[in-house]
Amino acid sequence: MGLRSRGLLLLSLGICYLQLFTLANVALNSNVRVKRQSGTDSLLTVEWEGIQTGDHADSEVKGFLVEYRPERSGEWQLHPGIIPYKGPNHQYRVQIPKLPTGISYLVRIKVIGENNEVLVETPEIRAHNEIVSIKCENDDLTAPRYPQVTEVAQYSLAIKWDAPDCGSVGDYQVELTGVSAPFDIHRQTVTQPHVSVTNLLPGTFYSVKVRAADRSRNVGPWNSEVLEAKTKGDALPISNNIQLLYRTDSELRVSWQPFTDPRLQHYEVTAVEVDDDSRRVERRRVDPALNSFALTGLRPNTKYTIGVIAFVDHEPKQVYQIEAYTTSGGIESWEEKPQVVDQGKQQFAVHWKLPTTSITVSKFILEYRLPNETTWRTSEQKGVADESGDYSVALSQMNAPYYTVRIVAIDDQNKVVARTEELTVGEAAETSCIGSAGVPTNIRSADVDGQSIKLEWDVPRCDETHTPIDGYEYIVYEASQSAPVDGASYVGAPHVIIKGLKQNVDYTFKVRSRSVNGHSQWSKDVIIETAVAGSVRSGELGEPNQLLRVKRQAKHLIKDSLNIFKLRIVLSPPCSFLVWTPLTQHSQIISKFKLMYKEVSSSKWIKLIGGMDHFRCPPGIADPEDYCYQLKGLFFGVHYISSISYKLTNGEELPSSNPLHFTLVQLDGSAAPSNERVTLTQPRIEQSASRSVAYWSVVGDRAAVTEYQVDIRSTDERSWRAVEPSVQNEQSQTHYRLPLGQLNVASTYLVRVRALDSSRATVATSPSASFSVLCQVPSAPENVRLERVSEQLVRAAWDSSQESGDCQSYFFITGQQNGQAINQRVPGSDRSVDIAGSSQGDWRVQVRGVNTAGSGTPSRDAIFASSAQQSRRSKRSVCDPRTDFWCKGEFSNSPLREPDSGEGAVSV
Structure with a gap:
C-alpha cells in the first residue's frame, strides 16, 4: 500500500x-x-x-x-x-x-x-x-479502530470494529478473556470486521482484543482502546473443591468434587498458560462419570490456570478453578510392573512394592484405562505407610474385556517421582494389540552404514477388534546411558531409518505397537553396533547376542524362494529404489526388463519396459550385477505391489518373480535419535449434519513445517489414505481444521495428522483419533406439494437429502383432509405417497423425516383446494348456460363447448 x-x-x-x-x-x-x-x-x-x-x-x-x-x-x-x-x-x-x-x-x-x-x-x-x-509511512498494519459491543446475551457477545488506518487486511484475530475467569479464553479468526463469540460464561466480564493480519500472515498490534463487556445473567459460583493430584514437566492431573445433578452432561476442563507472551489454551471435554482429568502436552516449568465447568442441559452451572506449575525435570525409572489378581465377579486387586528412588515417595495413585478410551482414569490414593513395602488397591465392576493399569508414585509436592510400566490385563489381554500379542517381534537390520541403520520388524498378529494398530513408537539411545523414561518417536510402517548415529558406538533400540487408545509393551532391547563396515548385533527374541554381518543391501537376507530376482527396496534418502538381481547365467544375454507396480487397491498396473542401460543403478546404490529403478510420484503410507521379469536375446521370456509388497512410509520417517520439536494434538472430530470436521493444534518450533496432511482409514482398512487438500502451515496460527468429506454412516474411522516439510517428509505425527460416523437428525423436507391423481386419490411429494442407509430413515406425512386426520409413514427412500380420500375439499399436510438419531423439523404446510371447493356457489333455480358453467349439473373436466365450434375451449 x-x-x-x-x-x-x-x-x-x-x-x-x-x-x-x-x-x-x-x-x-x-x-x-x-x-x-x-x-x-x-x-x-x-x-x-x-x-x-x-x-x-x-x-x-x-x-x-x-x-x-x-x-x-x-x-x-x-x-x-x-x-x-x-x-x-x-x-x-x-x-x-x-x-x-x-x-x-x-x-x-x-x-x-x-x-x-x-x-x-x-x-x-x-x-x-x-x-x-x-500518514501511512509503509504497508505495516495499524490497530483496528473503535471496537464496540453491539449485542449482549447470556452466553454470547457480538462485537464490531472499523478497519485499521494503514495496511492491507487479510483477516482479523479476536480474543476474549474472562476477567474473573482467566482460564476462559476464546479465540476466533474472521474476515469481516465483526464477530459473534459464543459459549461464554453468564454474568462474566470479558476483555476484548482485536488485531489484523495481512495475507502474508504478518500481524498488526492489538487495539489500543480497552474494551470490556459483561454477559447477561448471574455469574456462576466458583468452587474451590478442586485439587492438584500430581504434576510432571508435561502433565497436570486435577480432581474435583462431583457436581450433583442427574442431568449433568459433561465437564469442560481448560488450562491457560499464565504468560503474557504466549497464552496457549488447552480445552478438553470430560465424561460426567469422571471427576479427575490429566492435561498432557504442557510446557515444562510453566504456570497454568485451570478451570473446570460443569454443564447441565447444555448450560454451564458450576465453575472450579485452580493454579498449578509443571515441573522442570523428568521422572525416575520404575521397571517393576504391578501384579493384578483376579478375585472373581469382576473384582481385581492390584499389588506393588515401594520403589527405590532418590526422592521420598509420599503417596501412590492407581491409574487404569479402558478399551476405546485414550485417557487414564484414577482410583483411590494410597499413602505411604511406615515400615511397609507392600501396597494394594481393589478395582471393582471391571466388566471390560481388558484394561491397562499403572501405578504413579508422588512426593509431598505433588511431583511424580516414578511411574510403573503399563500392564494390560483381562480375559482378552493376551490377544489384544495393546497386550503381549501386540509386541513387535523379529527385529532385524536390513540396511546399515556408518551413521544410519534401517530396522525392520514383523507386524504383530493380534486382535484388532478394539485396538487396531495405527503405527509404532520406538526409542533409540546409546547403550552406555540409562533408558529415557519418555520421548518415544512415531513411525507408521514396520520399519524405520535411524540417522545421525556415531560410528563405533553401541545403541539400544526398542519398539512397541501404538493404537488409538494405547500401546503394547516394549519389545526386548536390540543392541546395534555402528561401524564403517556396518555391523549389527541382532536382538531377535531368543538370540540376544549373536553377531551378524550384513551388507548395505542385505539381499542375502531375502528368504522368499520365489523371489528369484531378489526384488527389494533400497533407501538412499531422499530417494527410494526398486532393486533386483538377474540370474547369474543370464547376466550377459538380457534383451529387456519388464517392471510393473501398482497400488494394491488399484486394478491398473504401471508397466516399464527398457533395456539394461535404462535400469543401470546410480553409483553407491547397489552392486555391479544389480539393476535399479528410482520410485517417483508415489504416496507415503500407501500399500504397493511390484514384480520384475525379463526377456533374453534369444526371445525367451522368464516369468515374473514373486510380487514384492511395500509401503513408502519411512522416507518420511527418517529420524535422528532426538525428540521431535513439533507436537500435534490428537485430532478432535466434530459432526454436524453430513459433515465430519477434524480439528487439531500444533505446539513447538514449526520452522521446518510447510503443511499438514490429514490421513484417514476405516477400521476395516490397513492402509491410510490422504484427505485432500493438505492444510498450509501458518506461523501465527496454532489451531487448524479440515472437513473429511463424505464418509459411510455407521462406520468407524481412524484419523491422524502429519506435519510435512518442504520435501513432504514427515516431521511429526499426531496420535490417531477414532470416531464413528453417526446418523444425524434429518433436516426439514423441501418443496412439499399435493397433486390430484384421481377423484379418490391425492399424491403428496417432497424433496429431501435424507438417505435411508444404515440410519433406518423414514418419513411421516401428517395433516388434515376436510377435517379428517392424515397419518402416513413411508420408507426413507421414497419421495412421494398416494393418499386415499376425496380429491375435493381442503387438504393440508406436512412431511417430517425421522431416523435413529431422532425426529427432524417438519416441513412447511402444503395446502391443496380442489376446483370444486374453490368454485362453490349457490345454484339458482334458473340458469343461463351462456354465463353459468354449472348449468349442466356437477362440475366436469370436459369442455363446455366443442373444440370445433369456433369458440375457445374452457376447462376447469
Whole structure:
C-alpha cells in the first residue's frame, strides 16, 4: 500500500489538572485529556491517568465509567462497558466513535467501587479544535479502530470494529478473556470486521482484543482502546473443591468434587498458560462419570490456570478453578510392573512394592484405562505407610474385556517421582494389540552404514477388534546411558531409518505397537553396533547376542524362494529404489526388463519396459550385477505391489518373480535419535449434519513445517489414505481444521495428522483419533406439494437429502383432509405417497423425516383446494348456460363447448 494521508479535524481539550477530594479521599491523578477527530463523522478520545487511593484499597476500586453528552443536551450517554482499574499511574484511553459533526461535547468520568457505587465523579470537560493528519509511512498494519459491543446475551457477545488506518487486511484475530475467569479464553479468526463469540460464561466480564493480519500472515498490534463487556445473567459460583493430584514437566492431573445433578452432561476442563507472551489454551471435554482429568502436552516449568465447568442441559452451572506449575525435570525409572489378581465377579486387586528412588515417595495413585478410551482414569490414593513395602488397591465392576493399569508414585509436592510400566490385563489381554500379542517381534537390520541403520520388524498378529494398530513408537539411545523414561518417536510402517548415529558406538533400540487408545509393551532391547563396515548385533527374541554381518543391501537376507530376482527396496534418502538381481547365467544375454507396480487397491498396473542401460543403478546404490529403478510420484503410507521379469536375446521370456509388497512410509520417517520439536494434538472430530470436521493444534518450533496432511482409514482398512487438500502451515496460527468429506454412516474411522516439510517428509505425527460416523437428525423436507391423481386419490411429494442407509430413515406425512386426520409413514427412500380420500375439499399436510438419531423439523404446510371447493356457489333455480358453467349439473373436466365450434375451449 502506497503512502497515503487523510486530513482530520481534531477537537481537543486544553490540559486540565484536577485534584479532587471526597469523603472517601479518592482522587483522579494527573491530567484528563479529551480530543475529537472529525471527518464525515467524529471520534471522541478520552485519556487520563490512574487514581491515588486514600481510605480505599486498590481491591475496592473496580474501574471507570465514561459518560458524554452534547453541550446543548442535558441527557448523558454512557460509553459501553466498565474500563477495568489497572492500578495507580496507569494510562487509560477510550474512544467514542461516530458522533455527529458540528456539535460540542462534554465528558465526565466516574470511578466505580467493587459494588458498582460511584466513588468519584469528575467535573464536565469540554473539547477544542485543532487539525491533525494520519500518514501511512509503509504497508505495516495499524490497530483496528473503535471496537464496540453491539449485542449482549447470556452466553454470547457480538462485537464490531472499523478497519485499521494503514495496511492491507487479510483477516482479523479476536480474543476474549474472562476477567474473573482467566482460564476462559476464546479465540476466533474472521474476515469481516465483526464477530459473534459464543459459549461464554453468564454474568462474566470479558476483555476484548482485536488485531489484523495481512495475507502474508504478518500481524498488526492489538487495539489500543480497552474494551470490556459483561454477559447477561448471574455469574456462576466458583468452587474451590478442586485439587492438584500430581504434576510432571508435561502433565497436570486435577480432581474435583462431583457436581450433583442427574442431568449433568459433561465437564469442560481448560488450562491457560499464565504468560503474557504466549497464552496457549488447552480445552478438553470430560465424561460426567469422571471427576479427575490429566492435561498432557504442557510446557515444562510453566504456570497454568485451570478451570473446570460443569454443564447441565447444555448450560454451564458450576465453575472450579485452580493454579498449578509443571515441573522442570523428568521422572525416575520404575521397571517393576504391578501384579493384578483376579478375585472373581469382576473384582481385581492390584499389588506393588515401594520403589527405590532418590526422592521420598509420599503417596501412590492407581491409574487404569479402558478399551476405546485414550485417557487414564484414577482410583483411590494410597499413602505411604511406615515400615511397609507392600501396597494394594481393589478395582471393582471391571466388566471390560481388558484394561491397562499403572501405578504413579508422588512426593509431598505433588511431583511424580516414578511411574510403573503399563500392564494390560483381562480375559482378552493376551490377544489384544495393546497386550503381549501386540509386541513387535523379529527385529532385524536390513540396511546399515556408518551413521544410519534401517530396522525392520514383523507386524504383530493380534486382535484388532478394539485396538487396531495405527503405527509404532520406538526409542533409540546409546547403550552406555540409562533408558529415557519418555520421548518415544512415531513411525507408521514396520520399519524405520535411524540417522545421525556415531560410528563405533553401541545403541539400544526398542519398539512397541501404538493404537488409538494405547500401546503394547516394549519389545526386548536390540543392541546395534555402528561401524564403517556396518555391523549389527541382532536382538531377535531368543538370540540376544549373536553377531551378524550384513551388507548395505542385505539381499542375502531375502528368504522368499520365489523371489528369484531378489526384488527389494533400497533407501538412499531422499530417494527410494526398486532393486533386483538377474540370474547369474543370464547376466550377459538380457534383451529387456519388464517392471510393473501398482497400488494394491488399484486394478491398473504401471508397466516399464527398457533395456539394461535404462535400469543401470546410480553409483553407491547397489552392486555391479544389480539393476535399479528410482520410485517417483508415489504416496507415503500407501500399500504397493511390484514384480520384475525379463526377456533374453534369444526371445525367451522368464516369468515374473514373486510380487514384492511395500509401503513408502519411512522416507518420511527418517529420524535422528532426538525428540521431535513439533507436537500435534490428537485430532478432535466434530459432526454436524453430513459433515465430519477434524480439528487439531500444533505446539513447538514449526520452522521446518510447510503443511499438514490429514490421513484417514476405516477400521476395516490397513492402509491410510490422504484427505485432500493438505492444510498450509501458518506461523501465527496454532489451531487448524479440515472437513473429511463424505464418509459411510455407521462406520468407524481412524484419523491422524502429519506435519510435512518442504520435501513432504514427515516431521511429526499426531496420535490417531477414532470416531464413528453417526446418523444425524434429518433436516426439514423441501418443496412439499399435493397433486390430484384421481377423484379418490391425492399424491403428496417432497424433496429431501435424507438417505435411508444404515440410519433406518423414514418419513411421516401428517395433516388434515376436510377435517379428517392424515397419518402416513413411508420408507426413507421414497419421495412421494398416494393418499386415499376425496380429491375435493381442503387438504393440508406436512412431511417430517425421522431416523435413529431422532425426529427432524417438519416441513412447511402444503395446502391443496380442489376446483370444486374453490368454485362453490349457490345454484339458482334458473340458469343461463351462456354465463353459468354449472348449468349442466356437477362440475366436469370436459369442455363446455366443442373444440370445433369456433369458440375457445374452457376447462376447469
